[in-house]
Amino acid sequence: MARAPHLLNRRSAPIASDRSPFAAVAGEGALLLGGGRALLLQLADPRVAAGVARHSAFATDPLKRLTGTLTYLYVLAFGTEAEIARVARSVGGAHRGVQGADPVAYDARDVDLQLWVAATLYESTVAMHELFVRPLSEAEADLTYAESARIGTALGMPAAAWPADRDAFAGEWERMLGGLEVSDEARSVAGALMRPTAVPRVAHLIMPVIRLLTAGMLPPELRAGYGIRWTPRHQLRYERAIRRIRAVYRVLPHRFRTLPARLTLRRFRATL
Secondary structure, three states, X not given: XXXXXXXXXXOOOOOOOOOOHHHHHHOOHHHHHHXXXXXXXXXXXXXXXXXXXXXXXXXXXXXXXXXXXXXXXXXXXXXXXXXXXXXXXXXHHXXXXXXXXXXXOEEOXXXXXXXXXXXXXXXXXXXXXXXXXXXXXXXXXXXXXXXXXXXXXXXXXXXXXXXXOHHHHHHHHHHHHHXXXXXXXXXXXXXXXXXXXXXXXXXXXXXHHHHHHHHHHOOHHHHHHOOOOOOHHHHHHXXXXXXXXXXXXXXXXXXXXXXXXXXXXXXXXXXX
16 A cells, blocks of 8 residues: 655553554654644635634744644543543544635635645645654554544544545545645744744754754745745755654653653643
8 A cells, every 4th residue: 555645541550652643653752853844734725724723822832733733643642532532522623713714715714624634634744754763564653544534533524524534534635735726824833833932942952953954844835835945955954954863762761762752642631
């Protein structure tokens, strides 16, 4: 079976590699490196960009959507049914008022938009795993794909909206990519995300690398749509960064690689 296209009960026990394939993939800290890419892919749909620009606090807290998305994914992977229901209600409640009609009609509860957002999260998660951890076997990839439907269905997306298998997803992914158009609102929101001001100092230190990785992982057409300058020198720097990060990441202890997931879950559970 062809792979999808890539660029390449409350638990107190530590996150371990013997969990479900979806949990094993989502629990890797490398997922963080694809967060910007997933968000810029989402924003390239003008309906998503309009909703985010008009109903979120990107100007004052540009990382809120990213941290919220990570919490959602980690709870889906490692939470209890009650925890999943709670985080889904929270996200669904935040989406309830996200709708409008001028100049583009949008509704965060629209099935097509739910599918697009879920698809970007699934595709980016697997892409980061294959880029920085290791390629998935065919069996792992099939199981991860099937389980990833919950990214959308937990929010009310009909299960039938998720393509039947990875081959069907590949075709749907290409179709959705072909319908994207980076709007002025998308460029504005992306600018706030990629050059945040109200963040810890350490974030400013790593943002040049994050911007490089994010730009390099985007399809060339979207990179151009966001007005990102990309030269052969940028490509060389990007490829060098990928090699270095991969070399370091693969020798890190598993417990360290899953630290972001454990800390995020701990913060979430502290609010219960």
